[in-house]
Amino acid sequence: MRKKSSTSSPVCATCKIHDHDTLHFPSGFLWGAATSSHQVEGGNENEWSAWEREPGNILDGTESGDAADQWNRYESDFDLAQKLGHTMHRLSVEWSRIEPEPGQFDEEAIAHYRDMLHALKDRGMTVMLTLHHFTNPIWFANMGGWESRKSVALFERFVRRIIPEFREYVDLWCTINEPNVYASNSFLRGEWPPQRKSVWAYYRVTRHLARAHRRAYKLIHAQIDDAKVGIAQNVFSIESYQWWEFDDYIKMRLLNYFWNHHFFSLAGRRYQDYIGVNYYFHVRIRKSGIFSFRTMDSREEHREGSDLGWELYPNGLFQSIMNMRQYGVPIYVTENGLAAVNDHRRSRFMVGSLKETYHAIRAGADVRGYCYWSLIDNFEWNKGFAPRFGMIEVDYKTQKRTPRNSAFLFAHIAKMNGISHDMFRYLGHSAHEEPETYV
Ligand code: BGC
Numbered sequence: 001m002r003k004k005s006s007t008s009s010p011v012c013a014t015c016k017i018h019d020h021d022t023l024h025f026p027s028g029f030l031w032g033a034a035t036s037s038h039q040v041e042g043g044n045e046n047e048w049s050a051w052e053r054e055p056g057n058i059l060d061g062t063e064s065g066d067a068a069d070q071w072n073r074y075e076s077d078f079d080l081a082q083k084l085g086h087t088m089h090r091l092s093v094e095w096s097r098i099e100p101e102p103g104q105f106d107e108e109a110i111a112h113y114r115d116m117l118h119a120l121k122d123r124g125m126t127v128m129l130t131l132h133h134f135t136n137p138i139w140f141a142n143m144g145g146w147e148s149r150k151s152v153a154l155f156e157r158f159v160r161r162i163i164p165e166f167r168e169y170v171d172l173w174c175t176i177n178e179p180n181v182y183a184s185n186s187f188l189r190g191e192w193p194p195q196r197k198s199v200w201a202y203y204r205v206t207r208h209l210a211r212a213h214r215r216a217y218k219l220i221h222a223q224i225d226d227a228k229v230g231i232a233q234n235v236f237s238i239e240s241y242q243w244w245e246f247d248d249y250i251k252m253r254l255l256n257y258f259w260n261h262h263f264f265s266l267a268g269r270r271y272q273d274y275i276g277v278n279y280y281f282h283v284r285i286r287k288s289g290i291f292s293f294r295t296m297d298s299r300e301e302h303r304e305g306s307d308l309g310w311e312l313y314p315n316g317l318f319q320s321i322m323n324m325r326q327y328g329v330p331i332y333v334t335e336n337g338l339a340a341v342n343d344h345r346r347s348r349f350m351v352g353s354l355k356e357t358y359h360a361i362r363a364g365a366d367v368r369g370y371c372y373w374s375l376i377d378n379f380e381w382n383k384g385f386a387p388r389f390g391m392i393e394v395d396y397k398t399q400k401r402t403p404r405n406s407a408f409l410f411a412h413i414a415k416m417n418g419i420s421h422d423m424f425r426y427l428g429h430s431a432h433e434e435p436e437t438y439v
Pocket residue numbers: 036039177178181234278280335373380381
């Protein structure tokens with residue numbers, strides 16, 4: 001039901017000429033949201049939580065602690081998602097809970113995850129389960145983490161154990177979340193644990209993650225006939241201001257290869273039943289020396305950004321999806337979102353991004369679903385609780401959940417399986433205006 005509408009059909013409020021058709025998504029398109037275990041569950045003891053306790057590591061000084069307490073509140077969170085019309089949910093399991101000591105598996109934790117997955121199926125959701133979303137058990141980190149050659153076999157042991165436990169509830173297996181982000185932030189840029197800054201470590205880790213993916217892929221397929229296995233890749237959309245100049249064109253191609261595609265080359269193109277696209281960043285290469293590389297900070301151009309200063313560029317989602325088409329498998333938008341206290345900004349970004357997804361489908365991309373990041377506010381890695389990514393607000397003192405207006409807008413889109421033309425008005429509004437409210 002729509003409240004407060006300033007115009008009605010058949011005259012379009014934007015162009016004032018005529019009504020336009022709703023942009024219909026293919027039937028069966030999946031609408032949902034994503035989370036990850038460490039960011040929402042609370043009560044995790046892993047390499048990351050240990051690192052959080054060292055002063056200065058988390059930007060706003062918080063620790064994940066109880067996070068959004070989803071470990072205990074999953075039923076009501078999933079009820080909300082269902083009420084908001086979600087037909088898909090992406091979540092992850094926490095390796096350190098399931099295997100707290102090497103080779104020792106916690107039956108209670110496994111049973112708890114089974115209950116969570118069951119709860120999603122009960123609510124009619126298509127379930128995507130991520131097996132590694134940035135966090136590792138402490139014992140694994142102590143054994144050398146992903147730098148060690150042993151990492152692949154250790155991950156394989158974990159995966160082998162959980163497949164039979166969760167198989168009846170999982171529709172889409174996502175082995176590893178953003179191997180490129182994890183390897184670069186943790187092993188090249190030194191921002192995340194274990195804070196390494198080494199090209200060699202980065203390369204080794206990427207190779208191990210690729211091998212781990214391939215092994216997990218084979219294991220899952222060996223046990224489940226029609227399994228769908230892939231990864232969620234962080235995809236940059238890239239442009240160069242001087243694309244006609246040879247060196248800048250080459251830089252653009254190299255960045256595209258190393259960030260967007262290298263992992264798939266290492267893991268093997270055949271080992272992807274689908275590609276998950278996580279889209280957040282548009283990169284603009286600016287002129288610099290032949291062997292140097294500079295990107296433009298969108299703030300210098302006074303472009304609109306999120307609360308984290310990340311440029312809001314929905315068109316980049318179109319480019320990212322089209323870029324991933326080359327693998328010839330179905331695509332899911334496994335993450336797309338922004339940190340914004342100002343929810344009008346989120347609504348505008350949402351309509352823009354979904355419109356771009358629609359156009360990519362029209363242009364021939366086989367996109368099967370879209371997961372907004374994130375269902376609820378959560379712990380944003382080295383930045384703490386301050387960034388608000390949720391379509392549902394969390395009051396961390398009381399753990400009260402309050403769906404934001406954007407959640408209702410999304411529900412409306414999901415229900416219609418499309419974007420009505422009057423929603424385009426969001427695109428033309430400033431951050432301070434609310435053109436429509438959906439309830
Ligand atoms: C990650 C999420 C993270 C989000 C926003 C993605 O790279 O998968 O865990 O919260 O981006 O930074």
